[in-house]
Amino acid sequence: MKAARLSEPGGSLEIVDVEIPEPGPGEVRVKIEASGVCHTDLHLRRGDWKEVDGLVKRPLILGHEGIGVIDSIGADVNNRTVGERVGISFLRSSCGTCRRCKAGEENVCAAATTVGMSHDGCHAEYVVALADYVVPVPEGLTSEQAAPLCCAGVTVLGALKRAALSPGDTVAVFGIGGLGHLAVQSAKTMGARVVALDIDEAKLELASALGADEVLKVNDPDLVPRLMAMDLEAVVMTTTSHQAHSVAVATVSPGGKVLLLAVPGEPVPLSAVLAVFKGVALLGQAVGSRRDLIETFELAASGKLLCEVHTRPLEALPEVLDDLAEARVVGRVVLTP
Numbered sequence: 001m002k003a004a005r006l007s008e009p010g011g012s013l014e015i016v017d018v019e020i021p022e023p024g025p026g027e028v029r030v031k032i033e034a035s036g037v038c039h040t041d042l043h044l045r046r047g048d049w050k051e052v053d054g055l056v057k058r059p060l061i062l063g064h065e066g067i068g069v070i071d072s073i074g075a076d077v078n079n080r081t082v083g084e085r086v087g088i089s090f091l092r093s094s095c096g097t098c099r100r101c102k103a104g105e106e107n108v109c110a111a112a113t114t115v116g117m118s119h120d121g122c123h124a125e126y127v128v129a130l131a132d133y134v135v136p137v138p139e140g141l142t143s144e145q146a147a148p149l150c151c152a153g154v155t156v157l158g159a160l161k162r163a164a165l166s167p168g169d170t171v172a173v174f175g176i177g178g179l180g181h182l183a184v185q186s187a188k189t190m191g192a193r194v195v196a197l198d199i200d201e202a203k204l205e206l207a208s209a210l211g212a213d214e215v216l217k218v219n220d221p222d223l224v225p226r227l228m229a230m231d232l233e234a235v236v237m238t239t240t241s242h243q244a245h246s247v248a249v250a251t252v253s254p255g256g257k258v259l260l261l262a263v264p265g266e267p268v269p270l271s272a273v274l275a276v277f278k279g280v281a282l283l284g285q286a287v288g289s290r291r292d293l294i295e296t297f298e299l300a301a302s303g304k305l306l307c308e309v310h311t312r313p314l315e316a317l318p319e320v321l322d323d324l325a326e327a328r329v330v331g332r333v334v335l336t337p
């Protein structure tokens with residue numbers, strides 16, 4: 001089968017021909033129909049994250065926003081059937097017994113493993129995943145629409161749920177990319193008023209089309225006072241920009257929350273002094289629980305979440321990552337094998 005394989009973090013990325021994997025006990029094999037390209041793929045190709053280098057499989061098939069149809073089932077699988085269409089997220093497995101797992105927060109299990117990082121991922125014709133961790137995709141949602149929800153969509157919904165917004169709260173979303181354009185819509189489903197921020201005019205236009213109440217360019221000279229006047233209950237960081245992070249704590253309301261969803265390779269300027277004196281909560285989030293993904297799929301199937309999707313062939317991954325690096329992607333690119 002064709003697969004997009006990275007030799008090691010920071011190494012070479014090639015489209016290679018490898019053997020179709022066989023599902024082991026507890027696993028299913030999924031024939032991929034669509035696979036979203038996440039910034040994580042780019043960070044891994046560049047070797048940006050020294051902290052997690054040791055967790056990365058070598059060589060590694062990238063991709064953790066996979067949608068496809070189960071075509072083979074391993075031993076001891078009773079909850080999935082051949083022909084079922086499922087989503088595969090970044091969360092490959094968790095221990096199932098720790099207090100996080102028992103609370104339905106398996107995405108923060110200390111023993112969690114990952115698709116497209118610790119194990120081979122979805123930028124391929126087939127992938128093997130654990131039956132208990134794939135999530136059925138509702139009918140009426142195309143595979144291309146569903147793919148970005150497996151990481152971008154579930155991450156923003158999971159984070160916004162933790163922010164416990166009340167209807168009428170105002171939320172600022174910094175960065176209208178793959179995560180940001182879904183954050184705008186997810187916050188709207190919670191009854192929030194949403195301000196979208198980016199440097200790129202086309203991305204701000206997309207945010208308006210998707211329901212943002214207000215859009216602001218991040219280079220607006222009055223950015224900080226304008227945001228401070230909005231009584232922001234939450235500020236959502238979906239950009240790696242240091243400039244954006246430098247104003248996050250300053251602009252959120254006292255007692256508010258800063259949601260950290262982007263993963264810059266270097267430490268970013270977040271003011272501890274302001275966070276202390278304003279009582280601001282800093283909440284980090286990567287992916288979400290299976291429950292969060294089910295809810296994300298349901299929201300999209302009911303028409304409340306629309307992904308701006310550009311479909312490209314699997315072979316285009318290296319160019320797509322270059323486009324991501326240069327911030328040339330509006331919405332999400334989805335690969336089809």
Ligand code: ZN
Nearest residue numbers: 038040151152
């Ligand atoms: Zn991702």
Ligand code: ZN
Nearest residue numbers: 095098101109
């Ligand atoms: Zn656990």
